[in-house]
Ligand SMILES: O=C(O)CCC(=O)C(=O)O
C-alpha cells in the first residue's frame with residue numbers, strides 16, 4: 066500500500082482511468098498525513114498508521130488505554146464490516162489508512178464480510194486492483210493535510226460554536242465557511258459525492274501535538290447530512306477511538322446522541338438522516354456550557370457543586386481522580402456516583418479546558434441533567450480517595466456546568482424504532498451504550514446472541530416464562546418458552562402450563578398468552594406448509610417489486626423482477642452516467658427506468674462496466690421491503706406521498722382473519738402497511754417499540770417464515786426482564802393494546818438443518834423452479850408484519 070512504499074497520497078487502485086465518485090467509488094481512503102515534516106517521515110516509514118500512532122503516543126493526551134494497539138479490536142472491526150456489508154456495494158469514505166480499514170474495500174466489493182477479511186495482503190490486492198474483484202472494489206487514496214493538532218480541539222470547538230457557518234449543516238460542503246471543514250485539502254470529488262458510509266479512524270490524534278480528528282469528524286458529519294438530504298437513505302458514520310476526548314466531543318457535537326445506532330468497544334456507529342434543523346447538526350442542541358472555569362490542576366481531588374438560583378435544587382458534580390468517579394448530587398443533596406470507566410484517564414488530561422468539556426461529555430453519556438439556567442457555584446467538595454468522605458467549603462472557584470436537557474427526550478425509555486439495517490446488525494442499542502448494556506433487555510439480547518449449542522442434538526428446552534433471568538450460562542436455552550412443546554405435551558395428555566402462561570380459544574383460534582402481558586397472543590402453527598411456501602415465494606418475488614421500497618432502493622433505484630433475475634444468474638449493472646439528481650428524481654417516481662439494469666454475464670463488456678452486482682447477491686442483501694403505505698426509516702413515519710400499492714388482497718384477508726382475537730369487539734382490522742424483514746444467519750433485530758401507528762388498540766399481525774428464531778418480549782422499559790420464546794415457520798404473533806408498548810426484538814435466528822426446523826418445507830420447495838428459494842430459506846428467516854396505520 067502507499068504507506069509502506071513511502072508514497073503518501075498516491076491515486077486509487079481502480080485503474081488508470083479517473084472515475085467519478087458517483088460512478089464507481091466504492092472506497093476512498095483518505096490518508097492522514099503530516100502536521101510536520103518529521104511526522105511525514107514517521108508515517109512513510111511505517112507499515113501502518115496504527116504503528117505510527119503508537120510511536121507518537123508519548124503523552125497521556127486522550128486516554129492511556131489505547132497505548133497498546135490503536136487498531137480496531139476484532140469486535141470493532143466486526144461491527145464496521147457489518148455496517149459496510151449491509152450497504153455494500155456502496156460509496157464508502159474512510160478517513161485513515163490501515164490494513165483493517167483497507168480491508169473494508171473488499172467487504173464493500175462483497176468479499177470477506179463474513180470471514181473477517183482483515184488480512185493485509187488481501188486488502189492490498191483489492192486496493193491495487195489486482196484481484197478479480199478489483200473493478201467493484203476500486204478504491205482511491207487521497208492525501209489530506211490536517212492542520213490542527215488534537216490539543217487545539219477545545220478552542221476550535223468553542224470557535225465553531227460561536228460561528229454560524231459551523232452550525233449550519235446544510236448546503237454544499239465544498240462551500241462551507243467553517244474552519245473545521247476540510248475543504249481546502251479534500252478533492253472536489255470527495256466533497257461533492259454522495260456517500261453511504263463514512264468512517265473516521267484518522268488522523269492519529271493520539272497526542273496533543275498530533276493531527277486531531279476534529280476536521281475529519283466535522284467534515285464527515287457535514288458530508289453525511291448533505292448525502293442524506295432530499296429524503297435519501299440515512300448515512301452510516303462510524304467514529305473510532307471514542308474513548309478519547311476529542312473523538313467523543315466532536316462525535317456528540319456533530320453526529321448527535323440521537324443518531325447513535327450502535328457501539329462496540331471504542332467504535333460508535335451513527336445513522337445520520339437528512340432533514341433536521343437547518344441551523345444545527347443535532348436537534349437536541351449541543352451540550353451547553355453556562356460558565357466555564359478551569360478546575361485547578363494543583364488539586365486533583367476537587368470538584369464543584371452546582372445549584373439553581375434558589376438553592377433547593379442542585380445538581381453537583383465532583384471529580385475524584387483516584388476514584389475516577391463522577392459524583393452527582395441531586396436536589397436532596399444525595400450523592401450518586403458514576404464510574405468513569407470509559408474515560409479512565411479523565412484527570413490525567415492536563416488540558417483543563419478539555420477536562421471541563423470532558424465532564425460534559427461524560428454527563429451526556431451517563432445522565433440527563435435538568436437545565437440549570439441560573440446555576441451558580443455553591444460549595445466545593447473534597448473527597449477522600451479511599452473512603453469517599455466529603456469536605457465542604459474548599460476552593461469554590463470551580464466550573465458551573467449544565468447540560469441543556471429541556472429539548473431532549475426523556476432518557477431511555479422513549480420507544481425508538483431504529484432502522485433495521487445496519488443498526489439491527491450492530492451490537493448495541495441506541496443512546497448511551499454503557500447504560501444500555503446494563504438493561505435487562507440488553508443482557509438478554511446478548512445472552513441469546515452469543516448462545517452456542519453445547520451438544521448439537523441436546524434435549525429441547527423446557528419452557529419457563531420470565532426468561533433471561535440469570536442462572537444458566539451462555540448455552541442455556543431452558544428459559545425460552547416453547548409453545549410447540551407445550552402443545553405437544555398437552556396433546557399427550559400431560560403437562561400443566563407453566564405459571565404465567567394461558568391457553569385460550571378465542572373466536573376459534575387456539576392461542577397462548579402471557580397473563581402479565583395483555584394484548585400479546587401467540588398462535589402456533591397458524592399457517593399450513595403450503596401457505597408458508599406461498600408467502601415465502603411472495604416475500605421474495607412480489608413484495609420487493611416497485612413501487613414497494615426495499616433497503617436496495619436508495620442505492621440502485623427501483624429494481625424490478627429481482628428474483629427472476631437471480632434465478633437466471635443475471636447481473637445488475639450501472640449504465641450510462643446519470644447525475645445523482647436525476648436519479649433521485651427517478652427513484653421517487655418509482656417506475657421510470659433508472660441507471661441500473663439486469664444483464665446476462667455475456668452481455669457485459671469488460672472495461673465498460675463500472676458497478677455490477679449479481680442478482681443473487683442482491684437477494685441476499687435484502688433486509689426489508691415495505692408494502693402498502695411506505696414507511697420512511699429515516700423520518701420514522703409513514704410517507705403517504707410516496708407511490709404505493711395497497712396491501713395485496715390475499716395478505717389483507719389473512720391479516721384480517723388472524724387479527725380477530727386481538728381486535729376490539731365488533732371492529733375489523735384494516736391492513737394498511739406491512740414491513741417484510743429478511744434475516745440472514747447472523748442478523749438480529751434490536752429491541753424496539755413500534756409506535757408510529759395511530760391506534761395501538763389495533764394489533765400488529767406478525768408472521769414468521771423460514772428458520773426458527775428467538776423472540777424477546779419485554780416490558781414498557783428496557784429494564785424489565787424480557788420473556789424469550791421460539792418463533793417457528795408458520796407461527797403468528799399478535800401485539801395489541803398494552804403489548805404495543807412493550808419492547809421486543811429478535812436477537813437470534815437458528816440456521817442449519819438441525820436447528821432451523823424447516824424440514825417440512827423442503828418437499829414443497831423441491832421443484833426445480835423453487836431451488837433458489839429453498840436454498841435461500843434454509844439460511845434465512847422472513848417476517849411479515851402487517852399494520853393498521855390510522
Ligand atoms: O421479526 C420479527 O418477528 C419481529 C419484527 C418486528 O418486530 C418489526 O418489524 O417491528
Ligand SMILES: [Fe+2]
Pocket residue numbers: 753754755809
Ligand atoms: Fe416490531
